[in-house]
Amino acid sequence: MSDVKIPGRNEPCHCGSGKKYKQCHLVQDEGAAREARQKAQAAAAAAPAEEAEAKPAARAAQPRVPRPTPQPWKRSGQNTRGFAKVSATRKVGGGA
Numbered sequence: 001m002s003d004v005k006i007p008g009r010n011e012p013c014h015c016g017s018g019k020k021y022k023q024c025h026l027v028q029d030e031g032a033a034r035e036a037r038q039k040a041q042a043a044a045a046a047a048p049a050e051e052a053e054a055k056p057a058a059r060a061a062q063p064r065v066p067r068p069t070p071q072p073w074k075r076s077g078q079n080t081r082g083f084a085k086v087s088a089t090r091k092v093g094g095g096a
Helices: 026-045 049-061
Strands: none
Touching: none
């Protein structure tokens, strides 16, 4: 993207019309950004196919390592039963 600061949706438009940006130039600016993204994707798709084929082959050669998780019930190698049921009676009403 360019170095031009885009105003927030509810700020006054940069053209000086006095309207909010979302009611004035938001649609045109989003259209220009969409076209720029499409051009960038087309350029990336036009890259040589050899590079695209080399990446999956290199990735397949690496062994899969499970990511660490802070959730103990999802850790591999442990056979946990999950959360235990609580059979205590529920305190309802009363208040005296």
